[in-house]
Amino acid sequence: MDHVLSNLSILDAAPVLNLGLLIDGLLIGSIFALAAYGLALVWGVMSVKNLAQGDFIMIGGYLAWGLGRHGINPLFGVPLGFILLWCIGWVIYRTVVSKVISRDLFTSLLATFGVAIVIQQTLNLLFGPDTQSAQAHLPTWQFAGGLITVSAARLIGFVMAAILALCVVVFMKMSRMGQAIRATAQDPRAARVLGIDTGKIYAFTFCLNAAICGAAGALVAIVWNVQPFYGTTYSIRLFVIVTAAGIGNLPGVIAAGYGMGVFEQFGGFVFGAEYQQALIVLLLLGVLTVRQLQYRRFRQAVQ
């Protein structure tokens, strides 16, 4: 515990470091917010909890990394990842998800977990278990005598995540398809009565979510790193975010995404990077416990 205290005292002695961590956290949090929005969308519209979410992100990440290795700017991975994951999402929807929508929630959870395992292991076989990062060859700016570093890659990631999120939000609010999706989320039966093809809506929603993940994954590879088995951690992060915010609470999901990014930066700094995964999972247990305590007010169990 000594290093925890000494790290805390460093933060106390150099307050400007806090600002650096905060900025980093917010820049990374925007990617979390984006992917968490996709998860909340699928969760809300078709009540499928997609445990393969993080692995979609990893596919997008490996695409950007592959582009970078062939001398193409990995930023092109963002639109390409969007398109590629749209197609993969469609295949997975047709073969797996469409068959489990009407079943109980555990079935869809387990089915998507199976998909996650297939994706992880395939990535592992194709690219090996090493941690990879896509090089965009962008500068890094330093402020406050080198205590705050802002890399252009992270800034671009932030901007692109914001643009993408804005597009999705505008699409959901303005377009006819977005309206239909929201109607289906509210009441699938009524939507069907009013002539909405809910099967099509489900397929579209799932593909859109996968595509968002693909774009987010390309950004992850640029600003951070990818590894075949990191997907599970991403899935858990996104679950924490969505569970903490509550489904159907879009501003909450985005705020929680940023909060997650900041929490991780500070947690990683104070406890050391090796505890980062454990911190996320403990946060999940914490959020679930708090949610449960809130829930307890509404029901009295026989003890």
Place this chain on the structure above:
Amino acid sequence: MSLSSRQSLPLWLILPAGLIAPFAFPTYSNEIAVLWLMILFASTWDILGGQMGYNSLGNIFFFGAGMYICAVVQIGLYYDVGMYTSGARTTHIAFTSAQYFTGFSVGLVVAGVGCAVLAIAAGWVLFGLRGPYFAIGTLGLAIAAAELVSSWEWLGAAGGIAMPVFPGGPHAEKLFFYFLLFALTFALLVFLRWLYSTNFGLALNAIRDDEEKAEAMGLHTRRYKRTAWAISAVFLGISGAIFANMTGFIDPRDIAFPTTTFNIFMVIMVLLGGKGTLWGPVIGAVVFHTIKEVTWTYFLGWQFVLLGLVIVITIVYFQQGIAGWLMEKYPAWFSGDDPLPPESRAKPARAIPPGLASQPEGAE
């Protein structure tokens, strides 16, 4: 329901099969030992998942916890654990025969008791969660344990612990652990067969069918849920302790808390065999383990991808399981027999021709 009745015939078939197997197929005795472990995994998962309707994705936590508790006891009785697990240690540490067996037997008991305590403590928090939240919460528990142990120097961190070496020849070692695992699994099956026939078993089914109504009827649902989890934790913990000594080496991510292999196998084996029955998980474990060994042998490298596909296909297209499918197809075989469909449990047993009823797995 006495154990001598016709309905316990599968148990009496398993007993001689398990006793003869290591001598009949000596080259495969390790694989068969793991098969017993798989049957234990599936049957303990089914206590919650099938009988009580709480789908846990983190039961592997108790397996790993049992491993580490047993390892700490075995080493800690004679040496300093931090020194033993330190990566800088160059001296060889040997355990005498007496030290090994004392440590191992104490370790087994402590692992069982410790896991029961852990289950009750974890149940305090997690059993307030329902449905998929319970599944995600328990998955989180298992992953958190794996991550914490991987960065805990005193327990050897991610490098793991080399267990004390079995004092005896390799042949004796094989048979020793084989029979320990077999005895544990057999005891579990006998115990579950009795448990499901008691009021406790009925209470679990009541919780599965409608928890609110069960509460309204005055069942102390939380107490039942915690006890049920503690029962599976005891068996998982002891099996973990045995398996740790059998493999001779434990590490947090791949052996003790393998969330994407053993952990998910449990669920798949139960779903494949048939949820909520006594023999379904056993059948599922046998079938799944066979598939697994075949893919391991013939598709090395792609085995995990294939297993993932088996998982997806089982869940999406074949969820009623083998036992469920047999029940649908030949309902007459099952009336009054052990793998009862939930709704027929209350009905009195009908008279059926003996010999047909008792062995669903032999009937295929």
